[in-house]
Amino acid sequence: MSTLKTGKVKTTTIADELDTESTAVTNVINGSAKAWVNYDQYTGATITIRASFNVSSMVDVAAGKATINFSTPFEDANYCCASMTGHASVDGAARMLEYDQDDSKTASAINVRTVYDWFNIYDCAEVYFLAFR
Numbered sequence: 001m002s003t004l005k006t007g008k009v010k011t012t013t014i015a016d017e018l019d020t021e022s023t024a025v026t027n028v029i030n031g032s033a034k035a036w037v038n039y040d041q042y043t044g045a046t047i048t049i050r051a052s053f054n055v056s057s058m059v060d061v062a063a064g065k066a067t068i069n070f071s072t073p074f075e076d077a078n079y080c081c082a083s084m085t086g087h088a089s090v091d092g093a094a095r096m097l098e099y100d101q102d103d104s105k106t107a108s109a110i111n112v113r114t115v116y117d118w119f120n121i122y123d124c125a126e127v128y129f130l131a132f133r
Contacts, residue, residue, distance in 0.1 A: 012024060012025055034079065035052075035068075035070050036054075039066075041123045047066060054071045054072055055069065055071065064115065064121035065111065068109060070107075074107045074131070076107050079133040081110065083129045085127050097127055098113060099112060112129065
């Protein structure tokens, strides 16, 4: 197998080795998460980041509230987010991660909070966040 080293490759389509499947490069660039993080805010005194991509750090703002800082900022604050939470300290309650609209969303950071019953804020042990642009 050969290794090709280059600074930049320009192409319009990416194909698999057998050329049986392909996609436009813009699908890969625009369809990939530009940032994601898997973290625990419930166990211990601080936020524990289990794994992440393009997240430089997180700040534990208050119970259930956190700031996610991006390593490489987005072009602007018009990115799209998706999230999910796992088991909470409150049994049987609806759980979700939401954008904290009381604070600003910027190209370099977003404030989020975990809630149950749609309005009670709490720390959660399993939180997953993704951002796309």
